[in-house]
Amino acid sequence: MQKMVTRDEPLVSRRSTVRRWLQRVDILFYALLATAVGAFAYYLYFYLTTPLIHGLNGNAAMALYLPFLLQHAGLTILISLVSMVLATLLGFAGAQGRLTSFLPARWLTTIYVEVVRGTPVLVQLLFWYFGVAQFFFSLGFDPYNALFNLMTILQSNGVVAGLDQNVVDAFFWGAIGLGFNYGAYLTEVFRSGLQSVDSGQHEAALSLGLNSRQAMRRIILPQALRLTLPPFTNYFITLIQDSALLSVLGFVELEQEIGALAYPQHNTPIKLFIFILGALFYFVICFSLALLARFFESRFAKAYRV
Amino acid sequence: MDLLVTWLPAFLVGARNTLIYCGISFPLALLLGLALAEMKSARYVWLSMPAKIFIEAFRNTPIITQIFLVYYGVGGVLAASNLAHFDNAWVAGVACLALNYAAYEAEVFRAGFLSVKRGQREAAYSLGLSAWQAFWRVVFPQAVPLMLPAFVNDLIYMLKDSAIVAVISGSELTSALLIATFRNPGHALPLFSLALALYLAMSLPISFVARYFERRLRAAF
Numbered sequence: 001m002q003k004m005v006t007r008d009e010p011l012v013s014r015r016s017t018v019r020r021w022l023q024r025v026d027i028l029f030y031a032l033l034a035t036a037v038g039a040f041a042y043y044l045y046f047y048l049t050t051p052l053i054h055g056l057n058g059n060a061a062m063a064l065y066l067p068f069l070l071q072h073a074g075l076t077i078l079i080s081l082v083s084m085v086l087a088t089l090l091g092f093a094g095a096q097g098r099l100t101s102f103l104p105a106r107w108l109t110t111i112y113v114e115v116v117r118g119t120p121v122l123v124q125l126l127f128w129y130f131g132v133a134q135f136f137f138s139l140g141f142d143p144y145n146a147l148f149n150l151m152t153i154l155q156s157n158g159v160v161a162g163l164d165q166n167v168v169d170a171f172f173w174g175a176i177g178l179g180f181n182y183g184a185y186l187t188e189v190f191r192s193g194l195q196s197v198d199s200g201q202h203e204a205a206l207s208l209g210l211n212s213r214q215a216m217r218r219i220i221l222p223q224a225l226r227l228t229l230p231p232f233t234n235y236f237i238t239l240i241q242d243s244a245l246l247s248v249l250g251f252v253e254l255e256q257e258i259g260a261l262a263y264p265q266h267n268t269p270i271k272l273f274i275f276i277l278g279a280l281f282y283f284v285i286c287f288s289l290a291l292l293a294r295f296f297e298s299r300f301a302k303a304y305r306v
Numbered sequence: 307m308d309l310l311v312t313w314l315p316a317f318l319v320g321a322r323n324t325l326i327y328c329g330i331s332f333p334l335a336l337l338l339g340l341a342l343a344e345m346k347s348a349r350y351v352w353l354s355m356p357a358k359i360f361i362e363a364f365r366n367t368p369i370i371t372q373i374f375l376v377y378y379g380v381g382g383v384l385a386a387s388n389l390a391h392f393d394n395a396w397v398a399g400v401a402c403l404a405l406n407y408a409a410y411e412a413e414v415f416r417a418g419f420l421s422v423k424r425g426q427r428e429a430a431y432s433l434g435l436s437a438w439q440a441f442w443r444v445v446f447p448q449a450v451p452l453m454l455p456a457f458v459n460d461l462i463y464m465l466k467d468s469a470i471v472a473v474i475s476g477s478e479l480t481s482a483l484l485i486a487t488f489r490n491p492g493h494a495l496p497l498f499s500l501a502l503a504l505y506l507a508m509s510l511p512i513s514f515v516a517r518y519f520e521r522r523l524r525a526a527f
Contacts, residue, residue, distance in 0.1 A: 033362075
């Protein structure tokens with residue numbers, strides 16, 4: 001397969017100095033763009049809020065939106081991290097399963113990957129929350145009670161008692177649903193990463209007297225990491241975006257909070273503005289990660305350029 | 307079993323609507339993506355900068371946020387300015403899917419055009435073709451087979467992402483599933499299995515097509 005080149009060079013040689021300069025400071029350009037967008041949002045935010053605080057329509061709470069959004073952005077990041085850890089574990093197990101010579105394990109992981117990648121993540125999340133959770137509930141398992149009992153054993157159930165039961169349940173099943181979904185994608189990422197390392201490397205490691213586990217840990221994995229890190233970061237970005245779907249399950253993360261703040265508004269421009277403000281929060285989180293992914297890509301591409 | 311037979315027609319209508327969503331949004335996304343790709347690789351900053359901002363904005367926000375923004379935010383503003391007849395789930399859903407995927411297709415187009423060797427275009431210029439002719443007759447036909455697998459993959463992604471239109475009751479498969487689950491509490495598992503099977507039945511054939519294109523591409527090079 002011919003390699004897709006992502007070189008950004010104009011084909012005609014009449015390049016203006018400005019253009020060349022802009023190419024060189026691409027990262028700076030994006031940073032400036034982000035700052036400009038942020039500053040604009042800040043300006044718009046205070047432009048819209050200031051008259052209302054002293055106004056008569058009782059909308060003074062507008063000034064409090066930003067902290068609420070920040071707080072729930074933290075929840076979004078928290079659940080994304082938890083699900084990503086779960087997905088990484090599943091992905092590692094799945095990649096081992098796909099590469100093993102034990103046939104039933106290979107079939108199982110293939111079915112897992114195909115089914116998960118062939119169905120929408122929203123339907124899977126609903127399936128976990130309304131299907132599997134109800135099933136486990138009828139068996140007598142409830143994440144909230146389980147957590148409460150666990151913390152009782154640890155002598156500190158006061159931490160849990162303050163939480164809402166629905167929130168704990170949605171967090172638990174949402175994290176499992178997202179982790180299960182992204183485990184399938186990461187299975188493929190890790191598999192292709194492990195397969196991309198030349199088999200001679202493994203043989204050479206074995207012939208040097210390393211055992212199979214050492215060869216995997218010291219020779220194969222560090223080389224595979226180079227190829228897996230950029231797609232890994234990209235999947236983390238899409239996971240953060242998909243965690244917005246948890247608002248459908250009633251988990252009060254960023255998206256749900258945006259809605260909760262926006263729906264009661266009767267002033268339509270302000271309503272639209274709250275939605276844009278919320279989208280900007282997602283943009284800031286995901287875009288900084290996207291820049292990181294791009295950095296990884298350029299960094300690892302450089303390592304192998306001859 | 308009785309339950310599934312009762313709900314199957316509604317699910318099939320939903321599946322058809324899912325296909326209609328994709329069938330309208332994907333060509334729109336391709337057209338817009340091509341325009342964006344050309345804009346982004348333009349020499350003029352005033353052309354490339356809006357395209358860059360558009361692409362980054364749509365790729366870095368969740369599609370559900372965009373749908374809520376368009377349906378409730380923009381829809382509210384439209385309704386306030388007496389344009390309420392644009393305020394419906396089909397318009398918002400198709401618009402969001404098309405705009406979101408246009409950002410992804412633009413990157414596919416750009417990578418595809420860049421992977422055609424520069425010499426091809428220079429050779430076309432030296433044969434006296436104009437920029438327009440060089441693009442449509444030399445670069446574009448060579449780039450299309452390279453881009454086809456990526457397009458088909460994105461079509462599968464769109465098929466799955468169209469489920470999100472259910473949050474604004476877009477009357478597609480997931481909406482039918484939600485209605486069925488709420489009408490029959492306690493029978494979630496069979497209904498979900500039916501919906502998942504229908505989604506698989508739609509996405510697996512497309513993924514076979516994607517693999518066929520990939521294999522042909524690998525054979526060609």
